[in-house]
Amino acid sequence: MIDHRPQTIDHRPQAADEKWEPKIVAFLCNWCSYAGADLAGTSRTEYPANVTIIRVPCSGRMNPLFVLKCLMGGADGVLISGCHAGDCHYSEGNFYARRRFAVLKSFLGYLGIDARRFQMSWVSASEGDKWAKLIYELVEEIKKAGPNELGKD
């Protein structure tokens, strides 16, 4: 049975000497970004292992609530990646996502939440290299931003 209660598990390092590694959650659209990430994998491209990937059918399926739940649950960074504008497998899903998350991005910044913690990208199915490079840079940025203290009990 799935436990739907709000996460009480704190993913932040508990022991003082435990070295902190950023925990990043990435929502990837099935048709472009997930395939692109998969290409990076099959090409045996090395990139940091800090990202947990959640596959969604389209970036247009993304709900700002998911991003918020991740950030309040202790994720140090959240990434949404979809098809390039005009290339959405469902024609327009990514246009809706673009609008929705432009608002969320600006709002999170206004609240004082580090702008590096929520990012969005367009990665196509052939852009395995772009994906790896993106994650390298993302992990670097989140390391500089430090552990996420939001919603710490």
Place this chain on the structure above:
Amino acid sequence: MLKELKAVSKELLKTKRVDVILAYKRASDGVSAAPCFIFEEKDIDGIILDSYCVYNLSNYIKDFHDKKIGIVAKACDIKSIIVLLQENQLKREDVVIIGVECHGVIDEKRLCLSERSVQDIGFNEKCRSCKSSLPAFCDYLLKEEEDRRVTPKTEEGDEYASIRKLEAKSPAERLKFWEEEFSRCIRCYACRQVCPLCYCPKCVADQTDPAWFSKASNLKGGMSWNVVRAIHLAGRCIGCGECERACPVGIPLMELNKKIEKDVKELFGYEAGANAEQKPLFTCFDKKDPEDFIK
């Protein structure tokens, strides 16, 4: 204007054009106004209309969804009726909008806290940036006999002055500011109950499968709740200010909602409640929407 209002209301009830009139009556303190729902002509004589009529009566439309409604509405209140029409929460023929000209309404809290007179600062913050005191979209338009306006309008143009001030601070300062505000939230949901556009049969805060965020009245819960509500109102909030007025712990909710209102205007040229034919913000897009934030 009150005489005309009573006449129109009586007529609407008499002809059964509406089942109920949403109006204002004198509250039990003898000074402020309170909402009232009138089903019979004889009760119309008790209604009032003055600067104390700050409530946005469109909040009650959701309670009478199976009835024909006549509603006393100021220009700002009408915007929320328009959003309800855009979102198909209401059929146009089921509501008779009695538009009333308004020269400003009083925020009782500000009145009490000030040593200055009503004429100086008593008026609600939203009235300072009011663009038009005359309702445009309505079935009846009742005008004031004389200009009672005493509130000076905001320095020409900038209704977002306080937003810009906050934007100019550093992220760390802003986080500290908001954490202080959200930590006071007691999760009473007064903001939700008083909002005309919070009409979800099952609020996201009450969902348990899945549970989206904490229900606790601490910083984590308070931040989650207020952020989610503001996001759910993006492109829908028309700035009536009732949420901030209702908040028992004084969280500056309009500083949240107006930020999104400003962004939505600047990013997409969209204004909530502008006209009933307009589509809701997130049901449409423009090929040229900004994407400079996308890598």
